[in-house]
Each structure stands twice: as C-alpha cells, then as structure tokens.
Amino acid sequence: MANVYESMSNAQLDEAIRELEEQAEQIRARGLLLDMARGKPSPEQTDLSRSMLDLLGSNSELSDQGAPADNYGIPDGLPSARALAAELLGVSADNVIVNGSSSLNLMHDAVCNAYTHGIGGADPWCKQGEVKFLCPSPGYDRHFAVTARYGIVNVPIAMTADGPDMDEVERLVESDPTVKGIWCVPKYANPTGISYSNETVRRFARLKPAATDFRIFWDNAYIVHDLYDEGDELLNIFDALEEAGTTDLVYEFASTAKVTFPSSGMAFVTASANDIAELRRAFSIMRVSPEKLTQLMHVRFLPDVAAVRAHMAKHAAIVRPRFELVQQKLEEGLGGAGIATWTNPRGGYFVSFDGPDGSAKRIVSLMKELGVTLTGAGATWPYGKDPRDSNIRIAPTYPSLQQLGEALDVFVVAVRLVSARIAQEERQA
Ligand SMILES: Cc1ncc(COP(=O)(O)O)c(C=O)c1O
Structure with a gap:
C-alpha cells in the first residue's frame, strides 16, 4: 500500500x-x-476479585486437604493450589510448584539457579564464558531484563504470525552450545498478541539442543486471557514433548496475576520430573515456604478451571x-x-x-x-x-x-x- x-x-x-x-x-x-x-x-x-477477600476471616478453617495454611511448610504449595495449576496447564500436579505471587520472580530464580549452580549437572552458566539467550522480538522487556542482568547475551529472533522464526531457532539452538535458553510467550504473546501454531509448538518440542543445559522458558502468562468465547487454541507443550519423546527441555510458568490481583496472586512452574526436582532443591534454599493464606483464598474463590x-x-x-x-x-x-x-x-x-x-x-x-x-x-x-x-x-x-x-x-x-x-x-x- x-x-x-x-x-x-x-x-x-x-x-x-x-x-x-x-x-x-x-x-x-x-x-x-x-x-x-x-x-x-x-x-x-481488580474489583472483580474483591469478594475473594471475604473468603478468609478469623473463623475460617486454615487448612487445605489436611495441609496447614497457617504455618511454615508445604513448600510445593497447598494441594488444591497445585491441582488447580496442574489443571490449567494440563500437566500432572506432581510436577507443579506453586510459590510466590509473581511468575516473573520464578523465571528470575530459575535463570539465577542455572547461572550460579547449573542445570542437570552441567557447569553453572557463570563458569562457561559467554552464554546466550534467544529473545523473540518484539517481546517482553522484563524477560530480556532478567537475562541481561546476569550478563547473558540476548539475541533477537524475528517473530512471525505463527511464533518465533523456527528455522532460525533450530539453527542456533542445534548448532551453538552457548545458546542456553529462549524466552517464549506462546499464547497471546506480549506484545504481538499472536499464539504459536501447532507446528511451532511441535518444532519446539522436537528441538535437539547442542547444549544439554538449554531450556525453553515457556511463559504462559495469558493462558486463560481470551477476549472472545472462542479463544486461540495452544497445543500443550508437554503433550508435544511426549509425542516427540523429548524430556528435560521446558520450564513452563503462569500465574493468577491478571486473573485476581497482580502481585498478590499465585505463581506456578512446571517442568519434567528431573527439572522440577532440581528447581525444588534450589527453591528450598531461596525461599522458606509459600504464601499459603493467599493460596487458600484463591482456591476457595476459584476451585477449578471452570470457575477460572x-x-x-x-x-x-x-x-x-x-x-x-x-x-x-x-x-x-x-x-x-x-x-x-x-x-x-x-x-x-x-x-x-x-x-x-x-x-x-x-x-x-x-x-x-x-x-x-x-x-x-x-x-x-x-x-x-x-x-x-x-x-x-x-x-x-x-x-x-x-x-x-x-x-x-x-x-x-x-x-x-x-x-x-x-x-x-x-x-x-
Ligand atoms: C508475558 C508476561 N509474563 C509475566 C508477566 C508478569 O507476571 P507476574 O505478575 O506473574 O510476575 C507479565 C506481565 O505483564 C507478562 O506480560
């Protein structure tokens, strides 16, 4: 034109x-x-969630399925909170940790752990010289800020109507062992609003990284944020991984930040059994225990995905x-x-x-x-x-x-x- x-x-x-x-x-x-x-x-x-605040009072039962919400402990989150997160993400609750109120915070801590302690027995990223992250662009500035803060080199990748340019992603991830991760917002991406096609999700799941300690940071921040009754359908990355016979490749994150109250919600992460065990060990040092009263309020307000x-x-x-x-x-x-x-x-x-x-x-x-x-x-x-x-x-x-x-x-x-x-x-x- x-x-x-x-x-x-x-x-x-x-x-x-x-x-x-x-x-x-x-x-x-x-x-x-x-x-x-x-x-x-x-x-x-945010007014839509005010009535949630009335669900906990001084007379409330402060436990969930026998797990106390009024004290230390339950490091992976309350059972009902893990079940809700698992249902939302379409994964097993065994592989879900609900902790903190910000998913970005969990992403930061996952990067930090890889940087200082390494992933899956590989050397920490800080001891490997220059390491890189792929950054589909335009993308989310706060993602890029996390990796930049650790001196990780952010490499822009073009975005298409189907997601990141997968030819370029495959070329770099499969040939360059210094590429350690990629930031992805697979549904209603920030800021383009596009959702990755099934083929893009499958190509991610089939990646054969040159580095054993490469991980996809799958930030499903807008998983339930449809504007119309018929939302975009995103293929479940963990189903695609199973289909491809791939494991230990994806950390998936989400939160209730834009469901209830930003900065006062529940954040969650899921990964393979090995990866989640590693994150659990890291979190056990980084954190004491999750905000279980917040979780209790949330699961009483939003008991299942239908309610969400x-x-x-x-x-x-x-x-x-x-x-x-x-x-x-x-x-x-x-x-x-x-x-x-x-x-x-x-x-x-x-x-x-x-x-x-x-x-x-x-x-x-x-x-x-x-x-x-x-x-x-x-x-x-x-x-x-x-x-x-x-x-x-x-x-x-x-x-x-x-x-x-x-x-x-x-x-x-x-x-x-x-x-x-x-x-x-x-x-x-
Ligand atoms: C893609 C994406 N991820 C994460 C967040 C922040 O989520 P949280 O409040 O759970 O840290 C945002 C907020 O704008 C976002 O756009």
Missing part, C-alpha cells in the same frame, strides 16, 4: 504537515495527562471493548494511509503497532509532549534496540474507555505528523 505522504506533491505535503501541526498544538493546549504504557488490569477488573473461565469471561467483558476501540480508532485514523500496521489479538494485554522506519522514538516522544505516556520505544527489543525503530506497544486495558479513546485520537495525529515529517525529510535528503 502506497504511503499517503510519499505520494503527495511537495505543496500538498507542506500543507498536510501544517494542518497536523495545528492539530497537535490544539491537543497540547488541552494539557492532557493520559497513560497507555503498562499492561495492568483496570480498577474495574467464568471469572475470565467477566474480565473479557471489560477488556474487549477497549481492544475493539483500538482497532476502530486505528482503522478510522490510519487505515489505508500506508504508513502503519498493527495486530488484532483475540486475547492477552497488548496490541503491537509498527509505523514507518525511524518513527517509533519520535512518536513516543511527541505523545509525551502531547500528554500521553506510552511504553518506551525500543522496550520490546533486547537492550532497548529496535533495529527499525518502528515498533510501539499499545496497552489498552488500564485507561477508561473514554481516556483510551482520547489517547488514541492523539496517537493518530502523532503517527501522521511524524510519518509526514519523515516523508518530507527523505525528500529533502
């Missing part, structure tokens, strides 16, 4: 820029203060109009202009937007001047370096519908103005 600004005559382009600058001035004068930066549930969403799904349908009713508003505003404001593309996810927390090359930093900074905070440009790439400087992550959940609509109207003007200026600069160069 032709770029509308590149197709204009010089005079038309000057006029278009003048009009857009005028619109930007009018927006600036309104003194807006809007935030479309982080993927947080809105207050309406019913609860998530309430979230979807709040979030879906916001995602639909993003599509509507972008289509109305930018559709057919040939300057931008964006994803249209059926779940998760983000929409991924691409403007012209060299536009993202300028759009984000212009938006800031106009009173709207966006996720920093480049944040979706390792080391904050988007090679095309084109990608912007839109997080529609937190603002109200009205604030979101206003922010998107500003966004359309900013994208158009920056794109027109880029077209003019290219002409003058």
